[in-house]
Amino acid sequence: MSLDLPAGRAGGHRRRRGAVRVRRSFLSRLDIHAAPYLFVSPYFVLFALFGLFPLVFTAWVSLHDWQLAGDKDWVGLANYGELLADEKFWNATYNTVGIFFLATVPQLLLALLLANALNKRLRFRLALRLSVLAPIVTSVVAVGVIFSQLYARDYGLINWVLGLFGMDDPIHWQNAKWSSWIAISTMVDWRWTGYNAIIYLAAMQTISRDIYEAAALDGASSRRQFWQITVPLLKPTIIFTVIVSTIGGFTLYAEPVIFGGGSVSGGTTGQFQTVAMFIVKEAFRDFEYGYAAAAAWVLFLLILIAALINYAITRGLGRSSR
Amino acid sequence: MSKSTHRGTLLAAASMATFLTVTACGSSEAPSTNAQSGTSQGASAPAEPVTITLQTFGGGKNFGYSEAVKEWNAKNPNIQIKYDNVAENFENDYLPQVLQWLEAGSGAGDIIGIDEMAMGLMAARPQYFADLAQYGLDSRKSEFPEWKWNTGVNADGKLFALGTDVGGLAMCYRKDLFEKAGLPTDREEVGKLWPDWASFIKTGQQFKAKLPKVGFIDGPVTVFNAILTQEAGKNGGLSYFDKENKLVVDTNPAVKSAFDTVQQISEGGLSAKLEAWSDPWNAAQKTGGFAAMACPSWMRGVISGNSGEENSGKWDVATIPGGSGNWGGSWLAVPSQSKHPKEAAEVLSYLTSKEGQLFAYKEAGGTPSTLAGQQDPAVADSVDKYFSDAPAGKIFAASTQSIAPIFFGEKHSQVRAAVEKVINGADQGAIKWGEAWAKFVAEGQMAGN
Structure with a gap:
């Protein structure tokens, strides 16, 4: 803090109050040095309580054969060994990654194009921008229920429409991997595309018009402007959305659970069981807490790895086109 | 099971497939005679009034205990029952919740309902349940079919649960x-x-x-x-x-x-x-x-x-x-974490008695597990209006007589x-x-x- 005060006045002030200075200095030092930490502490206290403790405790549990309301025996890393050999876990991982790609790639591309369109001069621009954001305020459960009805085998709207085009055998969407993945991906996309589009739009508006004008003067088409100016300058934002989508995609739970009629098994043969569902099934249906805790930690590592890979890929965006 | 609770709630439909709301789901049952009004089981009055929490599961009318509880509460000012249906869905919601309460040592009611499919699981965890024989409930053995009784005996050979209804x-x-x-x-x-x-x-x-x-x-x-x-x-x-x-x-x-x-x-x-x-x-x-x-x-x-x-x-x-x-049927047990196991056992005994079971049958349709309850005219002569006035009591009682x-x-x-x-x-x-x-x-x- 440097206030531009006349030196003499400040000095006199200090001299007059010299007597109380010693006693005050400890408190004021505490005020200056400790107060900021105190002010930010609520977040860290809450994080320690609800973030760090569960993380550490889960790690501790994962080293036991920990039955809910049952025996708890130390088994070391045995849960992890068993997990890595468990084909159901890998099936869940495969489903999670598959649904992630099927949902996220079109979602982010669509969001980018949508944001670009909304960034243009349009009639009813505000109304359009708001409507894009609308799905985010609907509850996941409502989305899941409505989409599950759309995709219902017997009375579903989508099978009815397909029937109009001559498809006689109704598709049982839950029955195969491909069909269930598509159904779940559309739920995810419906809800999150607008959210990402708004984030892109906000970032696009920070890009200076001058750059576009200069490019236009040089004869760059709007398409070229999009890919060579907008996208490279959006890179930090794209990295952010990719990482957030990765975390969301890898912890996907509510949509597939509702799609499966409330079961965490994800279809009769685990066609759409995600890792999050696998964890809940182990912990709260089979009561194997230790095993579920190990799976939760492996999921954490998987997300970390996937986020790093995605970060590396998106960081290279626009570089190749140089 | 009332229409609105069953179909109306999107959330319920969503988060669970009503997987085995096994016991007493209500039906529009019209027993031909009224169940006789209950007599209390000779509740010895403790000095301080005690509240016994009764936790159950199931959709609609679940265990069908509202009337039975009302009756008891009117007659026993010193032991009041608080009837709490925890969740509609047994397997997906109720059971995981109850197990966590048992493990944590608090949260579970003084009496909890258990569906048949978790009886093996609970019987293997004797440390969490009070021994009902300690409160004299082993005297009721002759009232139940042998298998219904034996399922309520846990791994330590202690009586921990008494039957409510049977499938038929x-x-x-x-x-x-x-x-x-x-x-x-x-x-x-x-x-x-x-x-x-x-x-x-x-x-x-x-x-x-x-x-x-x-x-x-x-x-x-x-x-x-x-x-x-x-x-x-x-x-x-x-x-x-x-x-x-x-x-x-x-x-x-x-x-x-x-x-x-x-x-x-x-x-x-x-x-x-x-x-x-x-x-x-x-x-x-x-x-x-x-x-x-x-x-x-x-x-x-x-x-x-x-x-x-x-x-x-x-x-x-x-x-x-x-x-x-x-197929199906439930039991009631007293968790050892209960602060009033003696009073809880008294209430449990009342609810699983012929009298308590008749209240439940009238309200929710679960066939009584006591032999006397099954033979009571309130059950045996009852017809089910919804099912074209089918003599439900006769049909289901006949099927339970030869239960294996x-x-x-x-x-x-x-x-x-x-x-x-x-x-x-x-x-x-x-x-x-x-x-x-x-x-x-x-x-x-x-x-x-």
Whole structure:
């Protein structure tokens, strides 16, 4: 803090109050040095309580054969060994990654194009921008229920429409991997595309018009402007959305659970069981807490790895086109 | 089970498939005589008034204890019951919650309801439950069928739970669909169509020939469970585990026999390929998507709740192929964390008495497990209005008279969930029937070991 005060006045002030200075200095030092930490502490206290403790405790549990309301025996890393050999876990991982790609790639591309369109001069621009954001305020459960009805085998709207085009055998969407993945991906996309589009739009508006004008003067088409100016300058934002989508995609739970009629098994043969569902099934249906805790930690590592890979890929965006 | 609670709540429909709201789901039952008003069980009055929390599960009217509780509370100012239905869904919500409370040492009620499928699990955890014999409840042994009593005895040989209701099996069917298919609709004659499962399949084929687009039965799982309970009775009461808690999925002839019959039904195209407890299953009951369903006593509440008032009188109840069987039913236990185990045991004794069970039958339709309760005219002479005035009491009581005991292993519910998935998968085509038995055994072993 440097206030531009006349030196003499400040000095006199200090001299007059010299007597109380010693006693005050400890408190004021505490005020200056400790107060900021105190002010930010609520977040860290809450994080320690609800973030760090569960993380550490889960790690501790994962080293036991920990039955809910049952025996708890130390088994070391045995849960992890068993997990890595468990084909159901890998099936869940495969489903999670598959649904992630099927949902996220079109979602982010669509969001980018949508944001670009909304960034243009349009009639009813505000109304359009708001409507894009609308799905985010609907509850996941409502989305899941409505989409599950759309995709219902017997009375579903989508099978009815397909029937109009001559498809006689109704598709049982839950029955195969491909069909269930598509159904779940559309739920995810419906809800999150607008959210990402708004984030892109906000970032696009920070890009200076001058750059576009200069490019236009040089004869760059709007398409070229999009890919060579907008996208490279959006890179930090794209990295952010990719990482957030990765975390969301890898912890996907509510949509597939509702799609499966409330079961965490994800279809009769685990066609759409995600890792999050696998964890809940182990912990709260089979009561194997230790095993579920190990799976939760492996999921954490998987997300970390996937986020790093995605970060590396998106960081290279626009570089190749140089 | 009231219409609004069952169908209205999107959330409930969503987060759970009402998986086994096993006991007492209400039906519009009209017993011909009134249950006699209760007498308290000689509650010795403690100095301070005590509140006993009673935790149950189930949709609609769940255990049907509102009237019984009102009666008790009026007569026992010193012991007040707080009746709390924790969750609609047993397997997905209630059981995990209760286990966490037991482990944490607090949160569980003074009395908790337990469905049959978790009795093995609870019996293997004697440390969490009070010994009811300590409070004199072992004197009630003669009132119950032996198997119902024995299931309430845990791994330490202590009495920890007393029975509330029993399943009793019949076949619920849609009269309107039977008529369209040119089959008889009178319940006596319908019962005569299928003395055994082979003739049941034959009837199904006749039905299918007339109405190829309608399922004869809902799906494979309800029939599978019905046959399994019947066959288990013939095989020493074993289903997935033997009495040493060893998994016998692959060797128990009862399991294989139930599986084979279901395979025949499914391959014959008689199934509507619906997963029990799913939303499409609920909807098909209303729209007439299938014609018949294996029907434990409490299932009537599920059907009437799902089908709605507009279908009242379209359903009826006939005897089940094979004559009898037992699917479902619950118990009450006192967790050892209860601060008032003595008073809780008194209340538990009242609720499981003939008197308490008659209150519950009147309210929610679960057949009493006490022998005296089953023979009481309030049960035996009752008719079910919704099911075309079927003499429900007579039908279900007859089926419970010859009930065979069934033993539940510790991991019964997990194994059951795993193998039912395979049966549904095979029925819907995700698994070939030719490979289904091997998969059935493998999944069962994975879940049970």
